[in-house]
Amino acid sequence: ETGVTQSPTHLIKTRGQQVTLRCSSQSGHNTVSWYQQALGQGPQFIFQYYREEENGRGNFPPRFSGLQFPNYSSELNVNALELDDSALYLCASSSDISRDTEAFFGQGTRLTVV
Amino acid sequence: GENVEQHPSTLSVQEGDSAVIKCTYSDSASNYFPWYKQELGKGPQLIIDIRSNVGEKKDQRIAVTLNKTAKHFSLHITETQPEDSAVYFCAAGYSGSARQLTFGSGTQLTVLP
Numbered sequence: 001e002t003g004v005t006q007s008p009t010h011l012i013k014t015r016g017q018q019v020t021l022r023c024s025s026q027s028g029h030n031t032v033s034w035y036q037q038a039l040g041q042g043p044q045f046i047f048q049y050y051r052e053e054e055n056g057r058g059n060f061p062p063r064f065s066g067l068q069f070p071n072y073s074s075e076l077n078v079n080a081l082e083l084d085d086s087a088l089y090l091c092a093s094s095s096d097i098s099r100d101t102e103a104f105f106g107q108g109t110r111l112t113v114v
Numbered sequence: 115g116e117n118v119e120q121h122p123s124t125l126s127v128q129e130g131d132s133a134v135i136k137c138t139y140s141d142s143a144s145n146y147f148p149w150y151k152q153e154l155g156k157g158p159q160l161i162i163d164i165r166s167n168v169g170e171k172k173d174q175r176i177a178v179t180l181n182k183t184a185k186h187f188s189l190h191i192t193e194t195q196p197e198d199s200a201v202y203f204c205a206a207g208y209s210g211s212a213r214q215l216t217f218g219s220g221t222q223l224t225v226l227p
Contacts (some may be wrong), residue, residue, distance in 0.1 A: 014197070105157035107155075
């Protein structure tokens, strides 16, 4: 177990709706990254939060947004859901942006858009 | 941006044999190369990593090699066991980015008893 927890584990939404996914980082970790993993593919970097500020973003549209809270937990929000947003959403936490530390992943949230 | 290619996409080996998975990367600035194992219904689990100042690293039955000049790195699993069956991902990143990783497309490893 990595100590990174995500909720919910599964979610079904309708096209056009909005969704919020949550991640609690491992104790002592101040950096959270979000990844999208389509079926049969490797995870793709969405964005990263460090001490409540966005620090780096992958090739995802603005309807993907996030937050990090003072306790370093994080949310991923997706607006105007599309069918292609169906995927496993993973968060990963690490301890410090300037040090060589490992990233530990949660179990993911399986989002299905119908 | 970084691009990571991974081969093969599927690999079947007999229990006790060795398995090798290879990856190439495009960005010479990348200096951190982790390998993850993902079992069905779970998130990726870090199994070993290597930094660009090291050419090889071992941890029991698992080893990783890195060739910076050729921009490729490989995962070697010896004495494979059925519980090694999973999807394996290589990734590349660089220091200071706190693990903004670019992943390969994965290798489904099946260890046959």
